[in-house]
Amino acid sequence: xxxxxxxxxxxxxxxxxxxxxxxxxxxxxxxxxxxxxxxxxxxxxxxxxxxxxxxxxxxxxxxxxxxxxxxxxxxxxxxxxxxxxxxxxxxxxxxxxxxxxxxxxxxxxxxxxxxxxxxxxxxxxxxxxxxxxxxxxxxxxxxxxxxxxxxxxxxxxxxxxxxxxxxxxxxxxxxxxxxxxxxxxxxxxxxxxxxxxxxxxxxxxxxxxxxxxxxxxxxxxxxxxxxxxxxxxxxxxxxxxxxxxxxxxxxxxxxxxx
Amino acid sequence: xxxxxxxxxxxxxxxxxxxxxxxxxxxxxxxxxxxxxxxxxxxxxxxxxxxxxxxxxxxxxxxxxxxxxxxxxxxxxxxxxxxxxxxxxxxxxxxxxxxxxxxxxxxxxxxxxxxxxxxxxxxxxxxxxxxxxxxxxxxxxxxxxxxxxxxxxxxxxxxxxxxxxxxxxxxxxxxxxxxxxxxxxxxxxxxxxxxxxxxxxxxxxxxxxxxxxxxxxxxxxxxxxxxxxxxxxxxxxxxxxxxxxxxxxxxxxxxxxxxxxxxxxxxxxxxxxxxxxxxxxxxxxxxxxxxxxxxxxxxxxxxxxxxxxxxx
Numbered sequence: 355x356x357x358x359x360x361x362x363x364x365x366x367x368x369x370x371x372x373x374x375x376x377x378x379x380x381x382x383x384x385x386x387x388x389x390x391x392x393x394x395x396x397x398x399x400x401x402x403x404x405x406x407x408x409x410x411x412x413x414x415x416x417x418x419x420x421x422x423x424x425x426x427x428x429x430x431x432x433x434x435x436x437x438x439x440x441x442x443x444x445x446x447x448x449x450x451x452x453x454x455x456x457x458x459x460x461x462x463x464x465x466x467x468x469x470x471x472x473x474x475x476x477x478x479x480x481x482x483x484x485x486x487x488x489x490x491x492x493x494x495x496x497x498x499x500x501x502x503x504x505x506x507x508x509x510x511x512x513x514x515x516x517x518x519x520x521x522x523x524x525x526x527x528x529x530x531x532x533x534x535x536x537x538x539x540x541x542x543x544x545x546x547x548x549x550x551x552x553x554x555x556x557x558x559x560x561x562x563x564x565x566x567x568x569x570x571x572x573x574x575x576x577x578x579x580x581x582x583x584x585x586x587x588x589x590x591x592x593x594x595x596x597x598x599x600x601x602x603x604x605x606x607x608x609x610x611x612x
Numbered sequence: 613x614x615x616x617x618x619x620x621x622x623x624x625x626x627x628x629x630x631x632x633x634x635x636x637x638x639x640x641x642x643x644x645x646x647x648x649x650x651x652x653x654x655x656x657x658x659x660x661x662x663x664x665x666x667x668x669x670x671x672x673x674x675x676x677x678x679x680x681x682x683x684x685x686x687x688x689x690x691x692x693x694x695x696x697x698x699x700x701x702x703x704x705x706x707x708x709x710x711x712x713x714x715x716x717x718x719x720x721x722x723x724x725x726x727x728x729x730x731x732x733x734x735x736x737x738x739x740x741x742x743x744x745x746x747x748x749x750x751x752x753x754x755x756x757x758x759x760x761x762x763x764x765x766x767x768x769x770x771x772x773x774x775x776x777x778x779x780x781x782x783x784x785x786x787x788x789x790x791x792x793x794x795x796x797x798x799x800x801x802x803x804x805x806x807x808x809x810x811x812x813x814x815x816x817x818x819x820x821x822x823x824x825x826x827x828x829x830x831x832x833x834x835x836x837x838x839x840x841x842x843x844x845x846x847x848x849x850x851x852x853x854x855x856x857x858x859x860x861x862x863x864x865x866x867x868x869x870x871x872x873x874x875x876x877x878x879x880x881x882x883x884x885x886x887x888x889x890x891x892x893x894x895x896x897x898x899x900x901x902x903x904x905x906x907x908x909x910x911x912x913x914x915x916x917x918x919x920x921x922x923x924x
Contacts, residue, residue, distance in 0.1 A: 405808060407804070407808075426807075426812070427804075427807040427808060428806075428807045428808075428809075428810050428811055428812040428813065429810075430808070430810075431808070431809060431810035432810060436808070437808060439804075439805075443802050443804050443805035443808070444802065444805060445797075445798055445801040445802055445805060445806075446801065446802075447801055448797075448798075448801060452794070455791075455794070456794060456795070456798045456806070456809055456811075457809050458809075458810075459791045459794060459795050459798070459809070459810075459811065460795070460809065460810030460811055460812075461810070462791055463791050463792060463795070464791075466792055466819065469786060469787060469790035469791070469792045469793070470783050470786055470787055470790075471783065471786065472782075472786040472790075476786070476790050476791075479790075479791055480789070480790065480791060483791060519805075519809065522809075523809075523810060
């Protein structure tokens, strides 16, 4: 069976600086794959390539066997690919409910004339989008914040809103960029539970970029380690943990930090 | 505001608009009709700037295309008034799509300059294309007539314009509450998030420009029939800037804002006439004060007042 997502020899550089160099790996259907590595390793860049925000200079990205490179950013949700952002990309001036509704608005849109003249199909589309959002808000425990403007909420809840918005269109592949950043251990544990539940109950495949090693080791079945844009290790969490190359990369970073 | 109160306020407002001409003389009727013409442009900028967050200082170009398109359709092709104004709107709408193309690549100041250039080109072409537009001679436009009945007075024309404005405001409002309008607002709030949520930037920006240009073109067509004579000087940069000022002063977030801005644009020159050369200074001052203290325009006066009352 072909893997759901295939990254093949992917390279990209910014102003001569290599951010990714011939990175190759695959994500199997319904797998939770962790993408880890020190800061600046190219993890977010890789997610940006898959979600089509960045144009790789070489290599291929295949989703369900066919190339994503000819696709535009806005086409991905319909294919089943959604993502969240490390630094949050929310509709800050809108309510939590509106954020989640907009997450799947593209699916419910009717033709423009129906919207302009308020035909029945237009009202129906608005109701359908609102109902879908309502369910998600319940599921993710956001119902009490539904009418609050997003920017007024604490960071952790904003992260949940972003996840809810990504789930609104029932994705098959979810790219999560540091979902637990800035969270305390308890919140981070709950993020882990949520991710596992998404896979177990809804069969969603997850690519997780994360620095919280407890979370990564706890929920991922397979890890890919990047350092300076290159893949330095790949395998089960146990194997990767004991890989000398990985230890060197991380220890190197720690001394830099200190 | 409570929903019931909102309905009462709306009905009272509409009634006031219908009663407005009472006790006014001919010139008053003309000003009222002008207000309605401007208010349509206000709605169009509400769509473009208020919803999609794109800027245009070239709306005089769409206004001109609508005015000349409709006038030529009536004069040269005998198209009846009611169809001709739609032709005017449609021509402007098509050009809206063309102007949207640079908007897909550039934003902010660059887009402003691109739209400005568009309006200047339109004005110049209309001026030079004498055989069709009359060039410096101008072009005379017949009085509006509906199904063979001529709207001979500005009073009767005002009522026609009022109904058209109310219908257009209803359409604009429908757009605002629909998923199409909300997708536009999503693009304004965060283009990246919106696109990652499946909203096509290209398609929606083109849509916003086309709709906005259509309503401005429609307004231009109606303006031509009100004035009775078109001259390219009317469609200058000053007109584009006045529209922008009107939209900001009225408020970009609502249909009421579009109307209030239009009232301002129609009345300000009358009120400030005494000031002669100082007019523009006062005009600019009002704009600055408005942006400083009423960032959401005159339309937000109501909620501001309500908050003030609650705070006491």
